[in-house]
Every structure is written in C-alpha cells, then in structure tokens.
Amino acid sequence: MSSAVDTAAPSPSSAAPLLEIRDLRVKVAGQEVLRGVSLTVRAGEVHAIMGPNGSGKSTLAHVLAGRPGYDIVSGSTSFQGRDLFALAPEQRARAGLFLGFQYPVEIPGVNNAYLLKAAVNAARRERGLAELDAFEFLALVRTKIKLMQIDESFLSRGVNEGFSGGEKKRNEILQMLVLEPKLALLDETDSGLDIDALKVVANGVNTLRAADRSIVLVTHYQRMLDYVVPDFVHVLARGRIARSGDRTLALELEKRGYDWISDQVAA
Amino acid sequence: MATSTATLRSATLDRILQDYAAIAARLPDAAVPRAQRAHALAALSRLGWPRASDEQWRYTNLRAFEAVAAFRPAALAPAAPAPDVSDALELPPPLPGFQRLVYLDGVRHSAVATAGNGTGSAASASAGKDWPAEQRLGLLCDMFASDSAALRIRGSTAIELLFLTSAAAAGAGCYPRLQVTLDPDSELNLVERHLGAPAAPTLVCANVRVEVGRGARLMHYRLQQCGPQIAFADTLAAQLDEQASYSVRQVTIGAGSARTSAQVRLTGRGAAFSWQAIAVGRGQQVHDTALKVEHLAADTRTEEVFRGIADERARVAFSGHIHIGASAPGSDARQSLRGLIEGAGAEIDLRPRLEINTDEVKAQHGATTGALDENLMFYLLARGIDRTTARALLKWAFLGDVLRAIELPQVRRAAEHGAAGQLPDVMAIGALT
Numbered sequence: 001m002s003s004a005v006d007t008a009a010p011s012p013s014s015a016a017p018l019l020e021i022r023d024l025r026v027k028v029a030g031q032e033v034l035r036g037v038s039l040t041v042r043a044g045e046v047h048a049i050m051g052p053n054g055s056g057k058s059t060l061a062h063v064l065a066g067r068p069g070y071d072i073v074s075g076s077t078s079f080q081g082r083d084l085f086a087l088a089p090e091q092r093a094r095a096g097l098f099l100g101f102q103y104p105v106e107i108p109g110v111n112n113a114y115l116l117k118a119a120v121n122a123a124r125r126e127r128g129l130a131e132l133d134a135f136e137f138l139a140l141v142r143t144k145i146k147l148m149q150i151d152e153s154f155l156s157r158g159v160n161e162g163f164s165g166g167e168k169k170r171n172e173i174l175q176m177l178v179l180e181p182k183l184a185l186l187d188e189t190d191s192g193l194d195i196d197a198l199k200v201v202a203n204g205v206n207t208l209r210a211a212d213r214s215i216v217l218v219t220h221y222q223r224m225l226d227y228v229v230p231d232f233v234h235v236l237a238r239g240r241i242a243r244s245g246d247r248t249l250a251l252e253l254e255k256r257g258y259d260w261i262s263d264q265v266a267a
Numbered sequence: 268m269a270t271s272t273a274t275l276r277s278a279t280l281d282r283i284l285q286d287y288a289a290i291a292a293r294l295p296d297a298a299v300p301r302a303q304r305a306h307a308l309a310a311l312s313r314l315g316w317p318r319a320s321d322e323q324w325r326y327t328n329l330r331a332f333e334a335v336a337a338f339r340p341a342a343l344a345p346a347a348p349a350p351d352v353s354d355a356l357e358l359p360p361p362l363p364g365f366q367r368l369v370y371l372d373g374v375r376h377s378a379v380a381t382a383g384n385g386t387g388s389a390a391s392a393s394a395g396k397d398w399p400a401e402q403r404l405g406l407l408c409d410m411f412a413s414d415s416a417a418l419r420i421r422g423s424t425a426i427e428l429l430f431l432t433s434a435a436a437a438g439a440g441c442y443p444r445l446q447v448t449l450d451p452d453s454e455l456n457l458v459e460r461h462l463g464a465p466a467a468p469t470l471v472c473a474n475v476r477v478e479v480g481r482g483a484r485l486m487h488y489r490l491q492q493c494g495p496q497i498a499f500a501d502t503l504a505a506q507l508d509e510q511a512s513y514s515v516r517q518v519t520i521g522a523g524s525a526r527t528s529a530q531v532r533l534t535g536r537g538a539a540f541s542w543q544a545i546a547v548g549r550g551q552q553v554h555d556t557a558l559k560v561e562h563l564a565a566d567t568r569t570e571e572v573f574r575g576i577a578d579e580r581a582r583v584a585f586s587g588h589i590h591i592g593a594s595a596p597g598s599d600a601r602q603s604l605r606g607l608i609e610g611a612g613a614e615i616d617l618r619p620r621l622e623i624n625t626d627e628v629k630a631q632h633g634a635t636t637g638a639l640d641e642n643l644m645f646y647l648l649a650r651g652i653d654r655t656t657a658r659a660l661l662k663w664a665f666l667g668d669v670l671r672a673i674e675l676p677q678v679r680r681a682a683e684h685g686a687a688g689q690l691p692d693v694m695a696i697g698a699l700t
Contacts, residue, residue, distance in 0.1 A: 065649050068641065093651035105646045109667025110660045115650060122651040158667070159646075175650065 015042040017078075018183055018214045019064075024075035026056075026063050032073070033059045035239035041183065044211045048225055048250060049218045051236035052258040057218045058102060060236070061187040065099035066092050080182065093119070094126035096182030098175075100189050104168040108158040112171070115159050116141060116178055123179060144177040147207060149200050166197040173204035184208060184215045190224035202227030222250035237265045279333045280316040284308070286338040287410055293343055298415045298444065306397075307409035314403045323401040326584035326616050328553035331498040331524035332404075335470040340413045341436035342372040358429065362458060362677050365427040372433055373441040374414045398502060401557060402528045405502030408474040412442040418457075420449045420483075425456040432463030432471055432497060443473040449483035451508070457487045458678055461501075461521070464494020471497050471522070477505035477513065481535060484512045488678045492685050493521040495550070501527040509535030509564070516673045517544035518682045519554050520689050527556040533567035533595075543572040543669045545682075547689040548581030549610075557586040562595035571602040574669050576662060577613035578690070584616040591623045591630070598625070602632035607639065607665050639665075659692035 019041040026034040033056045041047055051057050063070050064077065066089030077084040079097060087095065107115075120140070121131040132140065145152055148170045160168050169189055176184050186205065190198055205215060205228045217228060225233070225247055233249040234241045237258065242265045243249065253261075287308060294304065316333075317324040361367055369376045398405035418426060430443040449455055461471060471493060479485050493499050499522035507513050519525055531540050546554040560569045575583035589600045606615030617634040639661045647657035666686055673679035687693045 067645050088654075089645065089648040090651050090653055093649055099649050101646065105642050107643055107646070107661070107664050109664030109671075114660075115647070115652070118652055118656065119650040122653065126651075158664070179650070
C-alpha cells in the first residue's frame with residue numbers, strides 16, 4: 001500500500017496489486033475534484049477511505065466504476081494488471097469490479113431476479129464459464145438471500161422498487177455476494193442504516209472477505225469499521241489522500257473530526 | 268373566428284360526400300337511423316375536414332386518412348355464417364370466461380359470435396348526440412356504419428369484442444360502432460381489440476359510447492394492433508353516474524397512423540375514471556391521442572397515465588386535458604405523462620392541461636420527454652449488463668407500470684407481446700418471459 005502521505009501505516013502484504021492508482025487527477029464540470037490520488041490495493045486487503053463531505057470519496061468510487069461525466073485529466077489506474085480506464089463500465093464489472101451504490105436507483109419493471117441472473121451470467125461468460133440455468137441460479141441466490149435476511153419475494157419485485165433505504169443497501173450487498181467480485185467498492189453503504197441493518201450488511205461484507213478479493217469501503221463515519229475491520233484507513237481531503245494508517249486512524253478521526261487534516265492539507 | 272363554408276370544403280370532404288350520396292340508400296337503418304346519418308352529414312359539412320393547422324389536429328397524420336381510396340363501407344350486411352372468419356384472419360385464442368363477439372369489416376360475423384344476454388347488434392341509443400369538432404371523425408362512423416354493437420349490462424359479465432379488418436376491405440372503410448350501457452351496480456370486463464392487415468390503405472373508423480350507471484364498474488381493455496396500411500380513428504365518449512367507476516387500459520401499437528379522441532364526463536358524485544395507456548411507434552407510424560376529462564360533480568377522481576415510445580421516425584403525441592368545473596369541489600386529478608424518444612428522427616409531443624374552476628381540489632400533473640435515464644443505465648452497466656440489453660430492459664421498464672396495470676393475465680400477455688413486437692431489442696432479450 002502506498003499513498004501520498006503515510007503515517008503509522010501497516011506494512012503492505014506481498015500479494016500482487018489488484019488495483020493500482022497513480023497520481024489520478026479528475027475534473028467535474030471543469031473543477032478539479034481529485035488532485036493526485038495514489039493508492040495500491042492488494043488481494044485480500046480491506047481499505048477504508050474516509051473523509052469529510054466533498055472530499056472526493058464518492059467521485060473516486062464512481063470514476064473507478066466508469067460513471068460518465070468525469071474528466072480524467074491525468075494519472076493511471078490498473079485493475080488486475082489491465083488499464084481500467086480503457087474498459088467500459090460493463091467490462092469493468094464483468095472483470096470483477098463491483099460498485100455498491102450510496103443511492104441505489106429504483107427500476108420498476110426490471111425484476112431483481114432477471115437483473116441478477118443476467119449479471120451473473122455476463123460475468124461467467126467473461127470468465128469462460130457456462131451460464132447458470134434457472135435452477136442453478138436459484139440455488140445460488142437462495143443461500144445469499146438467507147444471509148442478507150431478505151425475503152425471497154424480493155426476487156420477483158422490481159429492482160429496489162418501493163424498498164426502504166436499508167432494504168436497498170441490503171440488496172446491494174446481496175448483488176455483491178451473488179456476483180463475487182474481485183474488488184468491491186462500497187460507497188457509503190453504511191449511510192442511513194440502523195444498527196441491526198448495519199450488522200446484517202457488515203456480516204455480508206465480511207462473508208466476501210477472502211485471500212483473493214479486496215474491499216474498499218468509502219465511508220464518512222467509523223462505525224461500519226467496528227464490524228468490518230479494515231487493514232488500512234486513508235483520509236481523503238481536498239482531493240488528495242492526506243493521511244493513511246491502520247484502523248486506529250479511524251478511531252482518532254472519530255474523536256477529532258476531519259478539520260485538523262483538512263487544515264493540514266490547506267496549509 | 269368565423270370561417271366561410273367555402274374554405275372548409277376540401278377535396279377529401281367532397282369525396283366523403285360523394286361516397287355517402289352513392290351509398291346512403293343502402294345503409295341499414297337498423298345500425299344507425301337515417302335521421303342520425305343525415306345529422307352527422309350536416310355536422311361534418313359544417314365543421315369541414317380537419318386541417319393540420321388546427322391545434323387539435325396538428326399531430327394527427329391526416330394524409331393517411333386522405334389516402335384511402337373510398338370512404339364507403341367495405342361491408343354492408345352481416346357476413347354469412349360460412350366461411351369461418353378464421354380462414355381469413357388468425358383469431359387470438361378465446362379468453363376464458365368471456366363471451367366473444369366478432370365483427371368483420373365493421374359487421375357482426377355471426378359464425379363466431381357467442382353472445383349472451385344483453386348483447387346484440389342494434390341501433391345505438393345515442394341518436395342525436397353530437398361529436399365536438401375535435402372528435403369529428405366520429406361523424407364519419409355515424410354516416411357510414413353498417414352495423415352497431417349494443418351492450419346493455421345488468422349484473423356482472425365479461426365480453427370480448429374483436430373488430431377484424433379483412434383483406435377484402437382494402438381501399439375502403441370499416442366502421443366499428445359500439446354502445447355500452449351499464450345499469451346501476453352492474454359490472455363489466457370488456458376487451459376491445461382491433462386487428463387486421465389489408466394490403467392497401469384502409470380506413471378503420473370506430474365510435475364507442477359508454478354510459479356507466481350509478482355504482483357500476485367498467486374495466487375496458489383496448490388493444491389496437493392493426494396493420495401498417497390502416498389509418499385508424501377511434502372516437503370515444505363516456506359518461507359516469509354517481510359512484511361509477513370506469514377504467515381504461517389502452518395499448519396502441521398498430522396502424523400506420525392512429526388517432527384516438529376520447530371525452531369523459533364525470534357527472535355523478537364520487538365517479539372515478541382511470542386511463543392508463545401506452546403507445547409504441549416505430550418506422551413512420553403516427554399515434555395521436557387526445558383525451559379530455561370533465562369533472563362535473565363533487566368528489567370525482569381521475570387518474571391518467573400515459574407512456575409513449577417513439578422509435579426510428581415515429582411520432583407519438585398525447586394531449587391530456589382535465590377540466591374541473593365549479594360544481595366539482597373535492598375532485599382529485601392526477602396526470603403522469605412520459606415520453607421516450609428512441610430514434611434520431613422520432614418525435615414525442617405531450618400536452619398536459621389542468622383547468623381548475625373550484626377550490627378544494629387535489630391536482631397534480633407531470634410530463635417529461637427525453638431519452639433513457641443515464642443513472643438507470645449506469646446502474647445496469649455497473650452490474651455487467653451489456654449496453655444493448657440495458658437499453659432494452661429500460662425501455663421495457665418504461666412501459667412497465669401501465670402493462671402491469673392490466674390485471675387480466677391473457678390480455679396483459681397479448682399487450683406485452685404486441686408492445687415487445689414494436690421493440691425488437693426487447694424481444695431479443697426475452698424480457699417478457
């Protein structure tokens with residue numbers, strides 16, 4: 001792991017980098033939002049990216065997932081050794097990158113089961129695997145549904161249609177578990193969750209942890225990190241990673257807030 | 268503004284009058300009384316043939332109607348029992364629990380009719396009622412109709428009406444005519460389908476009059492799936508008595524050019540009207556709908572939902588006018604109009620209009636036209652769905668709320684297959700399994 005400023009950061013593992021961002025600069029509507037972000041995420045690692053509102057956390061997640069509307073000014077990003085920005089959003093997803101949305105959209109008329117099955121099979125085709133038939137798919141999804149404490153009737157409902165905020169977040173994690181990505185970028189997945197829902201979501205995230213997968217949690221508060229313990233914590237301020245450390249950094253932020261780091265960056 | 272008779276005369280109107288003069292003596296009185304035909308003739312002569320410069324007609328492809336070779340009806344008398352109509356046209360499978368009535372080229376086809384009590388061919392009870400200027404194509408049907416379906420409902424029943432246009436009708440007119448009267452507290456599920464694909468420009472000009480009595484309930488499914496050579500005009504007038512309920516689920520996917528003009532009057536306290544419709548046009552199809560609802564009594568309700576997709580060079584238009592009169596406090600009117608432009612040369616025109624003349628009403632309306640929502644598109648792409656499939660899914664979802672409102676599974680399937688047939692990418696991904 002490397003970043004612009006390292007303080008008390010744990011030693012990186014010897015695993016190969018899954019995601020490598022170098023000096024990434026991004027503009028939105030002519031304004032520079034990311035101003036030289038560098039980050040290395042290796043297989044098996046969990047990183048938390050924290051920061052005040054407007055620091056560029058969600059921008060980073062969305063740029064990595066390929067959302068249109070961002071102007072990549074300079075820098076490079078590789079994912080599993082491939083140039084990430086050369087891939088279309090759907091190719092990134094099929095290659096194993098998953099974005100958990102902060103505000104999952106509702107798509108009435110497209111049911112959850114159809115979306116999930118199409119997504120699973122798109123990823124399997126990419127990997128040269130046979131597509132799942134309806135029975136195989138149902139067997140797979142049933143185990144994950146139970147884990148996320150979601151009623152099976154959700155499958156026949158429109159994507160996120162009429163779901164509460166917590167249900168939407170659980171559905172995001174369900175999708176993640178079914179798709180089994182190599183890298184999960186979870187954009188403020190903890191926002192708007194009560195403590196019970198937070199535990200369910202965190203349990204789902206922990207289930208995905210494996211030696212060959214990585215998770216990047218984008219969050220404003222450290223409470224999620226009580227349940228999903230990160231290997232590394234980074235603070236994004238004014239478009240840069242201003243500080244990196246282990247999970248004690250998150251606890252320090254909880255006590256001191258973000259202003260002291262933002263002030264350091266401004267200075 | 269006064270307009271001289273001379274300026275209202277057009278070559279088309281002249282042809283209509285000539286055709287009528289040539290055949291008037293042979294038109295059956297049993298379908299439309301002679302006096303009513305004459306009344307319609309006089310009214311059309313006075314109003315003139317509509318022009319594209321008229322606001323009410325500017326989105327209608329009048330040329331398609333003018334291209335029909337003759338306005339005379341294709342058939343004058345009920346068809347003989349044989350040959351079976353299915354020899355000429357493939358009929359959809361019957362709906363379980365529904366009586367089926369078949370009209371071929373505007374005339375009752377007795378061979379496949381299974382009418383029960385309260386149904387039959389008869390002159391409608393609407394003699395003397397005028398069609399307003401924006402519904403003047405209804406006058407054509409009054410002039411030329413060779414038959415008339417009259418449904419008087421007591422109790423509860425379900426009826427399917429198939430209006431078929433055969434190859435033999437090519438170049439002429441078909442005039443389906445329907446009068447539906449629901450007695451107080453009765454209930455009717457009505458399916459009205461228009462089918463047929465003649466090889467030459469053909470006019471199908473339908474009139475529907477609906478009267479829903481006190482506490483009665485009418486669910487009216489309307490599927491227009493005519494072939495591309497048909498110019499389809501559909502004129503509907505409905506009146507709802509106290510606590511009556513009238514729900515329309517309309518699917519417009521066929522005909523080269525179609526014009527639906529509907530006027531609904533909520534005259535009884537607590538009457539409720541619901542109109543949920545889709546129109547999907549592709550190629551050079553033109554689908555134009557003008558709906559006017561008048562709230563004339565207290566506590567009346569309207570729910571209006573329209574979803575239109577224009578692909579390739581198609582034009583889809585919807586005008587929704589809701590008038591809440593001074594006599595209608597406590598009214599509730601909701602209108603949601605959405606259009607999706609899919610083709611570079613396509614056009615969507617949505618015109619919401621709420622006119623409120625009393626206090627204490629709830630009213631909301633929204634109209635949006637545009638391309639597919641980029642946020643929804645990105646969500647699907649971020650799940651690995653390819654762009655073509657994502658587009659197809661979102662188009663299908665766009666129509667979803669109206670299609671899901673079709674409660675009868677067989678009718679919903681027919682509507683879904685018809686709509687998907689207009690959207691080849693939707694058909695390709697098998698979204699409607």
